[in-house]
Amino acid sequence: MPSTAPTTAFTADADADVSTLDIRPVTPVIGAEIYGVDLRQPLPPDTVVAIKAALHQWKVLFFRDQPISDEDQLRFGRYFGPLTPAHPISEGLLDHPEIWERHASEYKKHRPDVAIPSARPPRDYKGWHIDITFVANPNSYSILRGIEIPAYGGDTLWSNLALAYAGLSPRIKALVDELQAVHRTSSYDAGTAPKIRRDGKAAGPFVSLHPLVRIHPVTGEKILFVNPGTTSHIIGLRERESQALLDLLSEEVTRPEYQVRFRWTPDALVIWDNQATAHAGPIDYAHFDLPRTVRRITVAGDLPQGPDGFRSQPLEGELFGVIG
Numbered sequence: 001m002p003s004t005a006p007t008t009a010f011t012a013d014a015d016a017d018v019s020t021l022d023i024r025p026v027t028p029v030i031g032a033e034i035y036g037v038d039l040r041q042p043l044p045p046d047t048v049v050a051i052k053a054a055l056h057q058w059k060v061l062f063f064r065d066q067p068i069s070d071e072d073q074l075r076f077g078r079y080f081g082p083l084t085p086a087h088p089i090s091e092g093l094l095d096h097p098e099i100w101e102r103h104a105s106e107y108k109k110h111r112p113d114v115a116i117p118s119a120r121p122p123r124d125y126k127g128w129h130i131d132i133t134f135v136a137n138p139n140s141y142s143i144l145r146g147i148e149i150p151a152y153g154g155d156t157l158w159s160n161l162a163l164a165y166a167g168l169s170p171r172i173k174a175l176v177d178e179l180q181a182v183h184r185t186s187s188y189d190a191g192t193a194p195k196i197r198r199d200g201k202a203a204g205p206f207v208s209l210h211p212l213v214r215i216h217p218v219t220g221e222k223i224l225f226v227n228p229g230t231t232s233h234i235i236g237l238r239e240r241e242s243q244a245l246l247d248l249l250s251e252e253v254t255r256p257e258y259q260v261r262f263r264w265t266p267d268a269l270v271i272w273d274n275q276a277t278a279h280a281g282p283i284d285y286a287h288f289d290l291p292r293t294v295r296r297i298t299v300a301g302d303l304p305q306g307p308d309g310f311r312s313q314p315l316e317g318e319l320f321g322v323i324g
């Protein structure tokens with residue numbers, strides 16, 4: 001075990017042998033670089049167990065200098081569970097429907113610096129989000145690989161949502177433990193028409209009801225399950241109470257001391273626990289025009305469960321599918 005163990009409780013996977021991995025923590029609380037594995041090859045079962053243990057402890061793992069193929073990325077992803085299609089709204093590559101390719105230039109197009117007049121919060125918080133929580137079964141893990149990486153710019157941030165919960169006062173913890181919140185696609189309030197997909201599937205709107213705190217299915221940690229990008233309101237509160245509490249919790253989710261910042265390098269691959277982190281990136285897309293292309297796959301997840309046993313429910317739109 002690294003000497004700089006995180007301050008949050010970690011019990012599951014504690015017996016895994018992580019000694020074969022070269023784990024180099026980046027901060028005391030989140031993020032580790034992993035060396036000593038070659039993702040071009042199938043991994044021995046012990047190595048997979050060790051990587052999973054490290055992932056649940058450090059929440060985001062960085063692998064540098066991995067010149068892998070799309071097939072290698074898919075094989076690595078399947079160690080963590082069945083894969084989903086690329087995205088409920090957007091579609092994947094023609095030859096690999098699991099792979100979502102993103103270019104930094106798309107962020108400028110989709111996030112212009114002008115507010116949409118009809119759009120109320122969900123608050124933006126500079127792009128911070130948890131992947132795909134507008135469906136009732138968000139993906140459990142996300143795996144992002146650099147295809148074309150600029151010499152500078154395009155960094156990604158992650159934050160530790162177990163710490164975001166742990167840092168709350170006991171009385172606020174008791175309050176949020178029993179609450180549920182609505183998550184919905186950001187276009188929901190703007191009234192824009194859903195995209196047309198090649199496969200004819202409905203591309204939204206998507207709306208789901210989630211516990212405000214979820215129990216991590218592997219570690220048992222309590223996770224502050226607030227998605228600054230898509231959590232629209234808390235059930236059972238007055239609107240201004242809901243807005244004020246979500247503002248407060250979103251600030252907790254994005255506190256700098258809970259974060260790690262990753263500077264991409266060519267052939268880097270990152271896997272994060274989408275059940276325990278939020279992220280933002282590329283954080284500076286508005287300030288550079290260099291080409292930056294990444295490819296993401298996602299591992300299917302369960303319906304999140306709250307401390308009181310509440311299970312997430314779809315309100316509009318289908319569940320996130322599984323390709324296998």
Ligand SMILES: [Fe+2]
Nearest residue numbers: 129130131279
């Ligand atoms: Fe994301």
